[in-house]
Amino acid sequence: MSLGAAKSKIKPALPSGFRDFSPVQVRRRREVFAKLSALFERFGYEPLETPAVELLSVLLGKYGEEGDKLLFRILNSGDFLAEVPEEARKQARTLLPYITEKALRYDLTVPMARWVAQHAGELVFPFKRYQIQPVWRADRPQRGRFREFYQCDVDIVGAEGILPLLEMIVIAREGLQTLGIKGAVLHLNHRFLLEEAARQASWRNSFAAFCSHIDKADKIGWEAVRNLFQAQQVILPPWLHPEENFSERVQKELLRLEIPEEEIEALRSEIEKPDEVLAVRWDSTLARGLEYYTGYVYEVRLPGSGIGSIAAGGAYGNLIADFGGPDLPAMGLSFGIERILTLLPESEERSPQAVLVAWIDASPTYIQKVVETLHAQGVAAFAYPSPRKLGKQLEYAQRRGLRWVAVVGKQEELHHQVQLKDLIQHTQQTYALSEVAAAFTR
Amino acid sequence: MSLGAAKSKIKPALPSGFRDFSPVQVRRRREVFAKLSALFERFGYEPLETPAVELLSVLLGKYGEEGDKLLFRILNSGDFLAEVPEEARKQARTLLPYITEKALRYDLTVPMARWVAQHAGELVFPFKRYQIQPVWRADRPQRGRFREFYQCDVDIVGAEGILPLLEMIVIAREGLQTLGIKGAVLHLNHRFLLEEAARQASWRNSFAAFCSHIDKADKIGWEAVRNLFQAQQVILPPWLHPEENFSERVQKELLRLEIPEEEIEALRSEIEKPDEVLAVRWDSTLARGLEYYTGYVYEVRLPGSGIGSIAAGGAYGNLIADFGGPDLPAMGLSFGIERILTLLPESEERSPQAVLVAWIDASPTYIQKVVETLHAQGVAAFAYPSPRKLGKQLEYAQRRGLRWVAVVGKQEELHHQVQLKDLIQHTQQTYALSEVAAAFTR
Numbered sequence: 001m002s003l004g005a006a007k008s009k010i011k012p013a014l015p016s017g018f019r020d021f022s023p024v025q026v027r028r029r030r031e032v033f034a035k036l037s038a039l040f041e042r043f044g045y046e047p048l049e050t051p052a053v054e055l056l057s058v059l060l061g062k063y064g065e066e067g068d069k070l071l072f073r074i075l076n077s078g079d080f081l082a083e084v085p086e087e088a089r090k091q092a093r094t095l096l097p098y099i100t101e102k103a104l105r106y107d108l109t110v111p112m113a114r115w116v117a118q119h120a121g122e123l124v125f126p127f128k129r130y131q132i133q134p135v136w137r138a139d140r141p142q143r144g145r146f147r148e149f150y151q152c153d154v155d156i157v158g159a160e161g162i163l164p165l166l167e168m169i170v171i172a173r174e175g176l177q178t179l180g181i182k183g184a185v186l187h188l189n190h191r192f193l194l195e196e197a198a199r200q201a202s203w204r205n206s207f208a209a210f211c212s213h214i215d216k217a218d219k220i221g222w223e224a225v226r227n228l229f230q231a232q233q234v235i236l237p238p239w240l241h242p243e244e245n246f247s248e249r250v251q252k253e254l255l256r257l258e259i260p261e262e263e264i265e266a267l268r269s270e271i272e273k274p275d276e277v278l279a280v281r282w283d284s285t286l287a288r289g290l291e292y293y294t295g296y297v298y299e300v301r302l303p304g305s306g307i308g309s310i311a312a313g314g315a316y317g318n319l320i321a322d323f324g325g326p327d328l329p330a331m332g333l334s335f336g337i338e339r340i341l342t343l344l345p346e347s348e349e350r351s352p353q354a355v356l357v358a359w360i361d362a363s364p365t366y367i368q369k370v371v372e373t374l375h376a377q378g379v380a381a382f383a384y385p386s387p388r389k390l391g392k393q394l395e396y397a398q399r400r401g402l403r404w405v406a407v408v409g410k411q412e413e414l415h416h417q418v419q420l421k422d423l424i425q426h427t428q429q430t431y432a433l434s435e436v437a438a439a440f441t442r
Numbered sequence: 443m444s445l446g447a448a449k450s451k452i453k454p455a456l457p458s459g460f461r462d463f464s465p466v467q468v469r470r471r472r473e474v475f476a477k478l479s480a481l482f483e484r485f486g487y488e489p490l491e492t493p494a495v496e497l498l499s500v501l502l503g504k505y506g507e508e509g510d511k512l513l514f515r516i517l518n519s520g521d522f523l524a525e526v527p528e529e530a531r532k533q534a535r536t537l538l539p540y541i542t543e544k545a546l547r548y549d550l551t552v553p554m555a556r557w558v559a560q561h562a563g564e565l566v567f568p569f570k571r572y573q574i575q576p577v578w579r580a581d582r583p584q585r586g587r588f589r590e591f592y593q594c595d596v597d598i599v600g601a602e603g604i605l606p607l608l609e610m611i612v613i614a615r616e617g618l619q620t621l622g623i624k625g626a627v628l629h630l631n632h633r634f635l636l637e638e639a640a641r642q643a644s645w646r647n648s649f650a651a652f653c654s655h656i657d658k659a660d661k662i663g664w665e666a667v668r669n670l671f672q673a674q675q676v677i678l679p680p681w682l683h684p685e686e687n688f689s690e691r692v693q694k695e696l697l698r699l700e701i702p703e704e705e706i707e708a709l710r711s712e713i714e715k716p717d718e719v720l721a722v723r724w725d726s727t728l729a730r731g732l733e734y735y736t737g738y739v740y741e742v743r744l745p746g747s748g749i750g751s752i753a754a755g756g757a758y759g760n761l762i763a764d765f766g767g768p769d770l771p772a773m774g775l776s777f778g779i780e781r782i783l784t785l786l787p788e789s790e791e792r793s794p795q796a797v798l799v800a801w802i803d804a805s806p807t808y809i810q811k812v813v814e815t816l817h818a819q820g821v822a823a824f825a826y827p828s829p830r831k832l833g834k835q836l837e838y839a840q841r842r843g844l845r846w847v848a849v850v851g852k853q854e855e856l857h858h859q860v861q862l863k864d865l866i867q868h869t870q871q872t873y874a875l876s877e878v879a880a881a882f883t884r
Binding site: 042 | 822
C-alpha cells in the first residue's frame with residue numbers, strides 16, 4: 001500500500017447503510033453465531049460458505065423484479081465501454097447488460113441451490129447445510145435496515161413432510177432458548193390451505209395476487225383484508241381466520257387436502273403443547289409472500305417486541321432443479337439474526353484477561369523474556385510497548401479492564417523477578433519469574 | 443424469493459477467481475482462524491470488523507495506480523446515467539467517476555485506519571486490533587491466486603520501537619507453532635538502512651525507485667541486482683548484502699543511524715537465538731516495496747516450500763493522520779493466511795457426532811420425542827426425515843460418518859424404548875428412552 005499523492009486529509013466515512021463492528025460488537029455477534037452454529041451441528045447440519053460475488057445469470061429473476069433492482073452490481077474491470085454500441089450508451093437500462101456481469105450475494109438460498117446443483121453427485125441426500133454470512137441489498141437505508149446484513153439459514157434438501165417441519169420447530173425453539181429469548185409464537189400454515197381458500201372463494205385472479213392480499217393482514221389487520229376481498233365480491237371461507245388456530249374445521253380441510261391423519265395428529269400435539277420459549281399456533285392466513293413455497297410455511301413472532309418476524313421459512317421445491325440439479329423437495333429456516341441481535345442484552349464478555357507487563361527501566365530483552373516465560377506457564381501476557389511512567393501504564397491496564405500488572409524494572413531484571421500488582425485487591429507481591437503462574441492458580 | 447419467469451435451466455457457475463468453501467473446508471478454515479484469534483487475544487488485540495464496501499474517496503490513492511485499477515467498483519443504484527454529460531459517456535475513464543462511488547474492500551489496513559480516525563476519541567492508545575476478513579482484488583485469476591481471499595492482520599497503533607517489534611516476532615512464532623509449521627525464517631530490516639545505502643551509493647533517483655530495484659532480488663537474485671545498479675554506475679555499499687546478516691558493520695551502521703545500543707542488543711539476542719519454528723535473521727536488502735513503511739520491516743519465509751512470504755509487515759506512520767486522525771506511529775503483521783492454509787494437512791475434524799434416529803413405522807410424534815429426550819439428556823441427535831427402509835437409513839448414517847443409530851419402530855414406541863445400534867462395534871441393544879444417555883457415558 002502506498003500513500004502516493006494522498007497528502008490532503010480524507011474524510012473518514014462509510015457509505016450509508018453500512019456498519020463497522022467494534023470489538024465489543026464483534027465479540028457479541030461471534031458468541032451468537034457460535035451458539036447457533038453449535039445448535040445446527042447437533043442437528044447434523046454442515047457449514048457452507050459461498051463467495052460474496054455471484055454471476056448475474058445466477059441471481060437475476062430469482063427475487064422478483066424489485067429484487068433485481070436491489071442487487072449491488074459490480075462494474076466490469078478494465079475498459080468496460082470498449083464493446084458497447086453507441087446506441088446502448090443512452091440509457092442505464094440498455095447499458096447495464098454490457099457493463100456488469102456480477103453482483104453481490106442477495107440471500108443465502110440461491111447460492112446454496114447453485115452449489116447443491118454443482119455438487120449433487122458427491123452429496124449424501126438428504127443434504128443438511130447451514131450458512132451464516134452477510135448479504136447485500138441496495139435498499140433505502142433506514143433505522144434498523146442496513147445494506148449489508150447477516151443471514152443465518154438452515155436448509156434440508158431432499159426431504160419434505162412432517163418430520164423436517166418438526167425439526168425446524170425444535171431448531172427455532174432451541175435457538176431462541178440458547179439466546180435467552182422467551183414468549184415467542186411460531187405461526188404455521190400449509191400453502192395447500194391458501195390454495196383451497198382461493199378455490200372456495202372462487203378467486204379468479206392469480207394465486208400470487210391472492211397471497212399478496214392476504215399478506216397485508218400484518219399491516220392493516222385481518223378485518224381490513226376481509227373488507228378488501230368483499231369490495232371485490234369475494235367471500236373468504238369462514239375457517240380462513242387468524243383466530244381459528246387449529247380448529248376442527250381447519251383440520252377437516254387439511255384431511256380433505258390429503259394431509260395424512262398421522263401428520264395432523266403430530267401437528268395437533270405440537271400446537272397443544274405449552275412452551276414458554278416458543279409456542280406453536282396454526283394460522284391459515286399466513287402466506288409468507290414468496291411464491292416459491294410449496295408446502296408448510298412458518299414465521300416466528302415475538303409479541304410485544306415491536307419488531308416483525310424473528311425467524312421464518314417453509315418448504316419449497318424446484319430451486320435446485322432450476323440450476324440443472326436433481327428435482328428435490330427442500331425445507332428451510334432463516335433466523336432474523338440482525339433483529340434478534342437488537343433484542344439481546346449487551347455482551348458481558350470482555351477481552352480475555354492477560355497480564356500487562358509494565359516496562360519501567362529493564363532491558364527490552366528481559367521484558368520480552370517475562371512475556372515468553374508467562375506464555376510458557378500458560379498465562380496470557382503482553383508488554384506495554386514503551387518505557388513510560390508507571391502511572392500511565394497502570395491507567396492503561398485499568399482502561400483495558402486488566403486486573404494484573406507485572407512491574408518490571410532494573411531491580412527485577414537483576415534478580416529474575418517481577419512485581420505483580422493486583423488492581424482489584426490493591427495488593428502487590430514479588431515473585432521469581434519462574435513462579436509467577438502460581439499467583440493465578442491459587 | 444420468487445422464481446418468476448426463470449423456467450429455463452440456468453448454468454450453475456461461479457465468476458472466475460471466486461470459490462465456495464465446502465463443509466470440510468469451512469471447518470478447517472474456522473479452526474485456523476480460531477487458533478489465530480485466540481493467540482491475538484492473548485496479546486491484548488481486539489477484534490474489529492469493517493464492511494465489505496467502502497467509499498472510493500477512502501480507497502483511491504492508497505494502493506498505488508495499479509491498486510486503484512484492481513478495485514472492484516460497485517455501480518451506483520437506480521438511473522445511474524441520468525446526470526452524466528454526453529461527453530463523459532465516451533470513455534470508461536471519464537464515465538467512471540459518474541457511475542461509481544463505492545468499491546469492495548482491498549485490504550484491512552486502510553479500513554482500520556479509517557475506523558481509528560473516526561473513533562480516536564474513544565480509544566485507549568496504544569490501540570491493538572486484529573481483523574480476519576475477506577478482501578477483493580480484480581487481479582487476473584491464476585493457480586493459487588483468487589479475487590476473493592482472506593487477510594489476517596494484527597496492528598498496534600500508537601507505539602513504535604523495539605518492543606512492538608519483538609511482540610510481532612513472537613506472534614509470528616507462536617502463530618506458526620499453533621498451526622504446526624516449522625523451519626520458517628523471519629527476514630528483518632530497518633528502512634533507515636536502505637535510505638543510508640542510497641545515500642552512500644549517491645543514488646540520484648527517487649528512494650521508491652531504489653527500493654523497487656532492491657525488491658527484484660527475490661526474483662532475479664542479489665548478484666543480478668548489484669549488476670543492475672552497476673550498469674547505472676551506482677556502487678552499493680559492501681554491507682548491503684543478504685548474506686551479511688547482523689554483521690559488525692551492519693550493527694555499526696545502525697548505531698550511526700541512532701538506533702539505541704540497547705535496541706541493537708535486543709536484536710542481536712533475538713537473531714542469535716536458535717528456534718526451530720521461526721529463526722530471525724537480519725537482511726539489509728529487504729525492502730518490502732510498500733512506500734509507507736517508516737521503520738522496521740519484516741517478512742517470514744519458509745525455505746523449500748516453493749511459496750513466497752507467509753507473513754509480513756512493518757512499522758508505519760501517517761496512515762491515521764491521513765484520515766484527519768491523530769498522528770500516531772503504528773506497526774503491523776499480516777499472516778498470508780490463504781498460503782498458510784495450502785501448507786496445512788486436511789483437517790481431521792469431522793462433523794460432530796450425533797445419533798441418527800431411524801424412523802421405521804413409529805408415529806412422527808414419538809420420533810420427535812426421542813430427539814427431544816436425547817437432547818434433554820445432552821446427546822446430539824436428529825431424525826431421518828422420512829420413514830424409509832432401515833438399510834437406506836443405516837447407509838445414510840455410514841456415509842455421514844455417524845456411529846450411532848437409534849432404531850424406532852412401533853414396538854419401541856409402544857414400550858417407550860429405542861434400539862441403539864453401534865455401527866463400529868456392530869452391536870445393538872434396547873434401552874428405555876429415559877436411559878439412552880447411559881449408553882454414551884460408559
